[in-house]
Amino acid sequence: MSLVNIAENLERVREEIRNACISSGRKENEVLLCAVSKFHPAEDVVEAMKSGQVLFGENRVQEACEKFTQVEAMGFTPDLHIIGNLQTNKIKKACEIASCIQSVDREDVLREAEKHLARMNRCLEVYFELHTAEDSKSGYGSEDDLLRSCENIASGLYPHIVPKGLMTMAPFTDDERLVRSSFQKTRILRDRLNREFPNLPIQVLSMGMSGDYKIAIEEGSTMVRVGTAIFGERNYSR
Numbered sequence: 169m170s171l172v173n174i175a176e177n178l179e180r181v182r183e184e185i186r187n188a189c190i191s192s193g194r195k196e197n198e199v200l201l202c203a204v205s206k207f208h209p210a211e212d213v214v215e216a217m218k219s220g221q222v223l224f225g226e227n228r229v230q231e232a233c234e235k236f237t238q239v240e241a242m243g244f245t246p247d248l249h250i251i252g253n254l255q256t257n258k259i260k261k262a263c264e265i266a267s268c269i270q271s272v273d274r275e276d277v278l279r280e281a282e283k284h285l286a287r288m289n290r291c292l293e294v295y296f297e298l299h300t301a302e303d304s305k306s307g308y309g310s311e312d313d314l315l316r317s318c319e320n321i322a323s324g325l326y327p328h329i330v331p332k333g334l335m336t337m338a339p340f341t342d343d344e345r346l347v348r349s350s351f352q353k354t355r356i357l358r359d360r361l362n363r364e365f366p367n368l369p370i371q372v373l374s375m376g377m378s379g380d381y382k383i384a385i386e387e388g389s390t391m392v393r394v395g396t397a398i399f400g401e402r403n404y405s406r
């Protein structure tokens with residue numbers, strides 16, 4: 169038995185999401201919750217699903233594959249998003265198990281994914297990860313590179329890839345201005361992409377984690393990725 173009450177935590181996080189929506193003048197159901205279950209076992213995912221959670225985020229493909237195979241064997245049908253950076257040799261597997269890769273950080277991911285998706289004859293949603301925090305390395309380092317990827321999709325180079333949004337991680341800091349600025353940059357880029365590529369369905373702003381999701385919602389987030397506040401601290405030695 170885990171000491172963490174997942175059902176109660178989910179209830180509280182949902183309540184706080186609702187409150188943040190209301191206090192920033194947004195509709196209550198505008199923000200989706202992606203429950204980040206990395207480092208937590210299949211049983212925890214099942215417990216969350218029993219409380220109505222369907223969407224989960226994992227950052228390692230191998231771990232996700234093993235865990236979600238177990239979850240499905242227990243009779244559940246979760247929706248999985250990959251949120252961690254992918255080595256090229258993990259992209260095929262990611263295309264097989266996830267409905268979305270939120271952490272597309274380079275053109276190569278699109279090229280490699282397209283190759284496998286075409287063979288599988290299926291489409292995959294992607295978010296582009298924008299690098300906005302000094303203390304992290306992940307995400308497209310330059311907006312120009314990201315724009316070029318959008319151009320290539322718009323010109324039909326990757327027909328099995330559906331670009332649905334942007335993702336970012338704010339810096340881990342108490343300085344709220346830095347956190348806000350990271351989210352603002354991402355929103356501004358989303359709006360620019362919508363102007364420059366009106367035919368691409370880029371709408372989602374996946375931003376906000378356990379420590380900063382309320383700020384993210386104030387800054388326009390439409391999806392928060394929350395792990396610790398739902399499942400408790402991660403045990404990295406497991």
Ligand SMILES: *Cc1c(COP(=O)(O)O)cnc(C)c1O
Nearest residue numbers: 204227251377378393394395396
């Ligand atoms: C781990 C992780 C999260 C969740 O972090 P918490 O602080 O535990 O809520 C969100 N997004 C990404 C990309 C992550 O790797």
